[in-house]
Amino acid sequence: MRLTCPLCGERDRREFYYYGSDDYLRRPAEGAPAAAWDDYLHNRDNPAGETRDLWYHEAGCGQWLAVTRNTVTHAVLAVDLVAPVAQKRGRK
Amino acid sequence: MPRLIAKSPLAGSWPVTHGGVSLSELVLEGITSVAVLPGGQNAVDKALKPLGVAFPAPGRFTEKAELRLVWTGRDQAFLLNGALACEGAALTDQSDGWACLRLEGAAAADVLARLYPLDLRAAAFPPGHAARAALGHMSSVLMRVEGGFEILVFRSMARSAWTELEHAMQHLAARAGA
Known part of the structure; x- marks a missing residue:
């Protein structure tokens, strides 16, 4: 499996650290109901089929990446940087 | 005040050659991390103008004479052999944190192919290209220059990097029967 890092180009899977679902990017707001935290955690x-999860380019540029891939065909459909999205969301 | 003599990271390691590939230490005159602050790119570009180098695109470096600016991450570059003053970036002195190794010779790319999972052939990785990648298991900044490669590794791993590279050179030379 190879991932195309938006900064470094195509790299071997072993350069990356797998974190988990991209649900981790949608942290509930302060005071959200317990059910929302339950879902989040x-x-x-x-x-x-299609899923989106977080990978860290540990042996390369050190960026968090959101990878869209298909669990049936193993196709990697998109690799996006997380930081610009997070910045846009107000963490400036 | 006594003037202290700085020791280079690989002091005591003399240049070695195996199979036409040479490994040596390159002593740099300072390394500064240039981490562009949000909205600071214009200020950085302006400050770089008198130095004669532009901020490098990902996977590239720019240089003028001895001075070089190499891409090391998102909105980050290392300035080698130069000084910069700029409000648009967080500047930190990294001079004592890194060691620089130089690998020269026709088969230099073949030596590195044993350690880097990258396509380093001249067509794919010509002079001016740079990469953040692992040398064995060590973080490194790899640069392709005319006639060879220059590699930045953490100073604490300088000797490990040297040993790994020399082993790869020896293995390749043995295979070639040199």
Whole structure:
């Protein structure tokens, strides 16, 4: 498996650290109901098909990446930087 | 006040050659990390103008004479052999944190192919190209220059990098029967 880092180009999977679902990018706001925190922390889909998860380019540029891939065909559909999106969301 | 003599990271390691590939230490005159602050790119570009180098694109370096600016991450570059004053970037002195190794010779790319999972052939990685990649298991900044490669590794790993590279050179030379 190879991932195309938007900065470094195509690299081997072993350069990356797998974190988990991109649900981690959608942290509930302060005071959100317990159910929202439950979903955020524990409840994950396990789709046969397209999924989006977080990878860290540990041996390269040190960026968090959101990888869209298909769990059935193993196709990697998109690799996006997380930082610009997070910045836009107001963490300036 | 007594003037202290600085020791280079690989002091005591003399240049070695195996199979036409040479490994040596390159002593740099300072390394400064240039981390562009949000909205600071214009100020950085302006400050770089008198130095004669532009901020490098990902995977590239720019240089003028001895001075070089190499891409090391998102909105970050290392300035080698130069000084910069700029409000648009967080500047930190990294001079004592890194060691620089130089690998020269026709088969230099073949030596590195044993350690880097990258396509380093001249067509894919010509002079002016740079990469953040692991040398074995060590973080490094790899640069392709005319006639060879220059590699930045953490100073604490300088000797490990030297040993790994020399082993790869020896293995390649043994294979070639040199």
